[in-house]
Amino acid sequence: MATKYETLAQSFAALIEQGTLRAGDRLPSVRDVVATRGLSPSTVFEAYYLLEARGLVSARPRSGYFVNARPERREEPQAMHPTAGQQAVAINDVVMAVLGTVRDRRVVPLGSAFPDPALFPLERLARGMGTAMRRLDPSQLLENLAPGNPDLRHQIALRGLAQGVPSSVDEIVITSGAMEALSLSLQAVTRPGDVVAIESPAFYGCLQVLERLRLRAVEVATHPRLGVQLDSLEQVLQHHPVKACWFMPTFQNPLGALMPVDKKQALVALLARHRVPLIEDDVYAELYFGAQRPPPAKAFDREGWVMHCGSFSKSLAPGYRVGWVSAGRFAREVERLKLMGTLAVAVPSQLAVLHFLKHGAYDRHLRRLRDALAARQERALRAIAQHLPAGTRVTRPEGGYFVWVELPEGVDAMALHHAALARHISLAPGHLFSADRRFTRHIRLNVGHPRPEQSDAAIKALGRLVSALPGQHIPFTAAKGART
Amino acid sequence: MATKYETLAQSFAALIEQGTLRAGDRLPSVRDVVATRGLSPSTVFEAYYLLEARGLVSARPRSGYFVNARPERREEPQAMHPTAGQQAVAINDVVMAVLGTVRDRRVVPLGSAFPDPALFPLERLARGMGTAMRRLDPSQLLENLAPGNPDLRHQIALRGLAQGVPSSVDEIVITSGAMEALSLSLQAVTRPGDVVAIESPAFYGCLQVLERLRLRAVEVATHPRLGVQLDSLEQVLQHHPVKACWFMPTFQNPLGALMPVDKKQALVALLARHRVPLIEDDVYAELYFGAQRPPPAKAFDREGWVMHCGSFSKSLAPGYRVGWVSAGRFAREVERLKLMGTLAVAVPSQLAVLHFLKHGAYDRHLRRLRDALAARQERALRAIAQHLPAGTRVTRPEGGYFVWVELPEGVDAMALHHAALARHISLAPGHLFSADRRFTRHIRLNVGHPRPEQSDAAIKALGRLVSALPGQHIPFTAAKGART
Numbered sequence: 016m017a018t019k020y021e022t023l024a025q026s027f028a029a030l031i032e033q034g035t036l037r038a039g040d041r042l043p044s045v046r047d048v049v050a051t052r053g054l055s056p057s058t059v060f061e062a063y064y065l066l067e068a069r070g071l072v073s074a075r076p077r078s079g080y081f082v083n084a085r086p087e088r089r090e091e092p093q094a095m096h097p098t099a100g101q102q103a104v105a106i107n108d109v110v111m112a113v114l115g116t117v118r119d120r121r122v123v124p125l126g127s128a129f130p131d132p133a134l135f136p137l138e139r140l141a142r143g144m145g146t147a148m149r150r151l152d153p154s155q156l157l158e159n160l161a162p163g164n165p166d167l168r169h170q171i172a173l174r175g176l177a178q179g180v181p182s183s184v185d186e187i188v189i190t191s192g193a194m195e196a197l198s199l200s201l202q203a204v205t206r207p208g209d210v211v212a213i214e215s216p217a218f219y220g221c222l223q224v225l226e227r228l229r230l231r232a233v234e235v236a237t238h239p240r241l242g243v244q245l246d247s248l249e250q251v252l253q254h255h256p257v258k259a260c261w262f263m264p265t266f267q268n269p270l271g272a273l274m275p276v277d278k279k280q281a282l283v284a285l286l287a288r289h290r291v292p293l294i295e296d297d298v299y300a301e302l303y304f305g306a307q308r309p310p311p312a313k314a315f316d317r318e319g320w321v322m323h324c325g326s327f328s329k330s331l332a333p334g335y336r337v338g339w340v341s342a343g344r345f346a347r348e349v350e351r352l353k354l355m356g357t358l359a360v361a362v363p364s365q366l367a368v369l370h371f372l373k374h375g376a377y378d379r380h381l382r383r384l385r386d387a388l389a390a391r392q393e394r395a396l397r398a399i400a401q402h403l404p405a406g407t408r409v410t411r412p413e414g415g416y417f418v419w420v421e422l423p424e425g426v427d428a429m430a431l432h433h434a435a436l437a438r439h440i441s442l443a444p445g446h447l448f449s450a451d452r453r454f455t456r457h458i459r460l461n462v463g464h465p466r467p468e469q470s471d472a473a474i475k476a477l478g479r480l481v482s483a484l485p486g487q488h489i490p491f492t493a494a495k496g497a498r499t
Numbered sequence: 500m501a502t503k504y505e506t507l508a509q510s511f512a513a514l515i516e517q518g519t520l521r522a523g524d525r526l527p528s529v530r531d532v533v534a535t536r537g538l539s540p541s542t543v544f545e546a547y548y549l550l551e552a553r554g555l556v557s558a559r560p561r562s563g564y565f566v567n568a569r570p571e572r573r574e575e576p577q578a579m580h581p582t583a584g585q586q587a588v589a590i591n592d593v594v595m596a597v598l599g600t601v602r603d604r605r606v607v608p609l610g611s612a613f614p615d616p617a618l619f620p621l622e623r624l625a626r627g628m629g630t631a632m633r634r635l636d637p638s639q640l641l642e643n644l645a646p647g648n649p650d651l652r653h654q655i656a657l658r659g660l661a662q663g664v665p666s667s668v669d670e671i672v673i674t675s676g677a678m679e680a681l682s683l684s685l686q687a688v689t690r691p692g693d694v695v696a697i698e699s700p701a702f703y704g705c706l707q708v709l710e711r712l713r714l715r716a717v718e719v720a721t722h723p724r725l726g727v728q729l730d731s732l733e734q735v736l737q738h739h740p741v742k743a744c745w746f747m748p749t750f751q752n753p754l755g756a757l758m759p760v761d762k763k764q765a766l767v768a769l770l771a772r773h774r775v776p777l778i779e780d781d782v783y784a785e786l787y788f789g790a791q792r793p794p795p796a797k798a799f800d801r802e803g804w805v806m807h808c809g810s811f812s813k814s815l816a817p818g819y820r821v822g823w824v825s826a827g828r829f830a831r832e833v834e835r836l837k838l839m840g841t842l843a844v845a846v847p848s849q850l851a852v853l854h855f856l857k858h859g860a861y862d863r864h865l866r867r868l869r870d871a872l873a874a875r876q877e878r879a880l881r882a883i884a885q886h887l888p889a890g891t892r893v894t895r896p897e898g899g900y901f902v903w904v905e906l907p908e909g910v911d912a913m914a915l916h917h918a919a920l921a922r923h924i925s926l927a928p929g930h931l932f933s934a935d936r937r938f939t940r941h942i943r944l945n946v947g948h949p950r951p952e953q954s955d956a957a958i959k960a961l962g963r964l965v966s967a968l969p970g971q972h973i974p975f976t977a978a979k980g981a982r983t
Binding site for chain 1: 591595601602604613616617619621622624625626628629632633635637638640641642643644675676678679682686691704707708710711713817818819820821835836838839840841842843844845846847848851
């Protein structure tokens, strides 16, 4: 549920987005808003602080709050229309080669998939975990075997209910992060050789799991802002024996696309009609910048076809490896696979997350985290508009910490990756995000990392590299049509 | 390395085992031993305390130490000769049904696979983990991704070296317990449909993983005390396209068999000759009752064919889910699979174990643990000899916490399981331990559980149930030929 001040901030943000409020405009005084909307002064102040944290307005001493210059804008990338065939997946060597670079601390981690750990309450988590583990009656260890700690599953079910997700405690299996949740879900509903529908572009982790399980991929067209295109999906379902869909309807990785609520609802209905399970990767949903959490597709699941996979790794506890799946009609099969595979999730991790959910003001932490990520995205988009050459397009997701950049014609993202790495900058080339390495002039950038000056400089360096790549003679010009 | 007092204790234990020292005999006085062996009095006292802790001798005030009456003995079970065929594995439903019962706290857990958690330093582990996690620089989180925390891998390599295992740090991958280590090892060297050689009887977890990965099993004959029979293995290698062996050369589950050192060496040589990887499940080795840790087969691996899988779950940290594999020539493939599967082991768990290895007197903890388990086994064997009917045979493992019981002809272990469960006693019927459910009159008992009176009573109850089973009219008689 959005609070009053979040709702108020969102209404001003919408006015700024529309252009009703423009750069340099003064927001109404707190006194005026109190008078006209019947809110308390502290609510209005909270809303204005939030807008400021998100980089939309600035306070000027003794004058009030003024709308900031909008960052220069790039157009959004074009829609993605994959080829129609099924294909085996062999992506892993590329992914390993590229991602091995993010561990080097000298490298500016624009290519990283991980959130900035400095944004997380790691010390409080550790203290809570220590307390919970010292109090543990050893005989309780067995209670944490798959499907997982009953109280933790209860907490997850409660949070789900508040977000419109009708998960029962019995349906939830705790996993070693979302990766295990997704992988077990896939194993529960496929056999080697089966066909799985994925997004185009798709999260490379999905491609790796398909490769590992010897599954075949068929890619579905996406819109860079609105996600999976249902007409494309319908085509795919008609022409291929699809055994499962693996989609990220909320803040898709790498696009950041957010399927609108009515499309999510239609997606669930379509798949139920075809009796095809939806494996829903929902790990970024808590990182929304808007006033309210976008509901997952699972919220519209009436028949148990949606296997909803979540994690605390991006929102609370990186490195603790606590995820879950609410697997609908496949819940018992997932539990069996979990028991056969890794038996249980580490008890300290389960109890650390449980302790924080019960005593740790999780929602307050999440608000701070979202504000920080929104402000960082704003700043990075500004740097991209300023430093990357004309013809560059970029997404502007409403949550998470990735943007997806389409570089001008002729740029090879893999060549850029190598050139950037030589300058200690990592990025994720588009080659990682499809079975046929089709996105050769796209890159995914992690804009959630801690040192903004460093990120700005790295983006500036990327701009120079793009222009200097062999065969590239793209004159540097600032984006046309940017609103200022 | 065995200490002086352990070596001394072992020499007396051997004399008792041979019958040179008999029930009621007095051990030489401390003064005499000091004089004849050139040891310090405290060394001799430590040795005598150890023998006492293991139930072999008792102190009588102002008289010295006297050899205890040996428990009544049962013969060891017969050797196991499997049928020769390959077979698909479908064991999982049986295992789930039986093992679901061990979570019920009202049940006496003779069927449990887990060690008694009360024997572990859970509070110290939790404190050390809290310290390590609070001190963690968040940017270090990435260092704990697969292959795992570098310091922890270093500690594991050092312990290995001290035990004659030539693992390099680079070869070690940290896993979510040994189950993941074993499963990843198997995935690294097989494809669905391949044939894997396993022991007969085999650990049901192994059968479950084979089933999950759609592998075929061929079973190798074992001796209940000496483990895998190499002539049987040689036959199997000649007649089947074996892609891997999954064996437990040290304290095999369920038998408790310990392959002698020269047989381990011959096993490694045989498999290297056939270029067949050995997946060595070595999770019980630290629980030896003798003076020295039996070396794993990996100690004799010169060509990298042995994938040595270990865990801290049985020896230090149940529920933390920290295991490892030292995978020889397959190490990089295992690391890739780990990254694709669950990405990393929970950081708190890795750091907890690391902290204990560096600051926690692990070896002292292990000595106490081994003494406790040895004494419990001794007591349970006594109860078995006393209460189970004539014709019962039982193993007497030199480590771990399982014994394998062969019941008299005609007894059905599954019927016994159901009857026992109705009386709140669990056991693991032999049906779980082979692909064709061949061990129908065998049971595995966990003799490491905490309340010995309760265990004794449960074993007594089992004795009554065996005699009372439908179709059973076995008169109760104490074992013949028991040494007293």
